[in-house]
Amino acid sequence: MKSVLHKANTRGHADHGWLDTHHTFSFANYYDPERMNFGVLRVLNDDIVSGGRGFGTHPHDNMEIISIPLEGDLEHQDSMGNKFVIEKGDVQVMSAGTGIFHSEYNRNKDRLTNFLQIWVIPNKTNVEPRYDQLSFKAEDRINRFQQVISPNAEDEGVWIHQDAWFNMANLEAGFELSYNINKKGNGLYVFVLEGDVTVNGQALNKRDGLGLWDLEEVYFKADSNAELLLMEVPMNMN
Template sequence: MQKILHRANTRGYADHGWLKSNHTFSFAGYHDASRMNFGALRVLNDDRVAPGMGFGMHGHSDMEIVSIPLSGSLAHKDSTGRSETILSGDVQIMSAGTGIMHSEFNPDNAKEVNFLQIWVLPEKRGIAPRYGQRSFDLEAKRNSFIKVVSWQESGDALWINQRAEFSQGVFDPGTKVQLKPSAENTGFYLFVIKGSVEVAGETLQNRDAIGISGADTIDITVKDDARLLAIEVPLS
C-alpha cells in the first residue's frame, strides 16, 4: 500500500475578498510541484463565496468539473442554456468537452456559500459539453457510502467522462467502513469534510485528506461524527 497525506493546514490559500479558497492541489497562484494531482484528480478547491458575489462567465474545455455545495446555494448558468441553483445535498457535474462558458453566483445576500470544486481529467477529449445535477439524501443511508458520481451510466449516480467514482457518507462515531477498488490501477483519495477518522495508520480530522493506492481494501474507523468524500480515480 502507498499513501500520501495532505493535512488541511498544508493546503494552498487565496483570499480575494469575495472569494476565499483552499487548494489541495496546485491551482492558479498556488504552485507546489509535489502536489499537481492524484492520478486523474487534478483540482480539489474548498471555496467560500461572499453573499451576492460569484464567478463571472468564463470558459473551460476538456475537463470534468464536479461541484458539491456544503452550505448555502450556488446559481449556475452556462452556454448550453442551463440555468440552475444547486443546494447543500446536491451534486453537479459538468463535462466541459469541446468548450463551455459558465458562471457561478451566490444568490443569497446574507449568507456565504461553501462548496467543493473538483476537477478530474477526462477519459476522452473533445466530447460534447454536458451538464448533470442530482440531490442525494445522505442521512437516509447514514453509516454507509452513497455513490454520487460514476463512470457507469446506471443507478442514481451522475455520469462522468472518466473511469472515476465519487462516494459520500455521514457516519456515527464507532462506525467501521471499507473502500474497495472498482477497477484495476485506481487509487482512493479520501477527504474528511468534517469529523475525525482513522485510516491507514493515520488520524484525519476536518479537511485532512489521504491518497491511497495498491490496497485491496481500505478500512476506515470513525472517531467523531463525520462526513466523508471518497474519490476513486485512475492512477495513469
C-alpha cells in the same frame, strides 16, 4: 500500499475578499510541484463565496468539473442554455469537452456559500459538452457509502467521462466499515468534510486529505461523528 497525506493546514490559500479558497492541489497562484494532482484528480478547491458574489462567465474545455455545495447554494448559468441552482445535497457535473462558458453566483446576499470545486481529467477529449445534476439525501449515507458519481449513466449518481467513483458517508462515532476499490489500478483520495476518522491506521481531521493506491481495500473507523468524501480515480494519467 502507497499513500500521500495532505493536512488541512498545508493546503494553498487565497483570500480575494469575496472568495476565500483553499487548494489541495496546485491552482491559480498556488504552485507546488509535489502537489499537482492525485492520478486524474487535478483540482480539489474548498471555496467560500460571499453573499451576492461569484465567478463571472469564464471558459473551460476537456475537463470533468464537479461542484458539491456544503453550505448555501449557487446559481449556475452556461452557454448550453442551462440555468439552475445547486444546493446542499446536490452534486453537479459538467463535461466541458469541446468548450463551454459558465458562471456561478451565491444568489443569497445575507449568507456565505461553501462548495467544493473538483476537476477530473477525462478519458475522452473533445466530447459534446453536457450538464447533469442530482440531489442526494444525507440520511441515505449514515454509516454507509452513498455513490454520487460513477462512469456509468445506468448506475447510482451522476456520471462522468472517467473510470471514477465518488462516494459520501456520514459515520457515527465508533462505526467501522471498509471500501473496496472498483477497478484495478485506481487509487482512493479521502477528504474529511467534518469530524475525525482513522483510515488504514492514519488519523485524519476536518479538511485533511489522504491518497491511497496499490491496494484493494480501505478501512475506516470514525473517531467522532464524521462526514467523508471518497474519490476513487485512475492513477495512470494516460
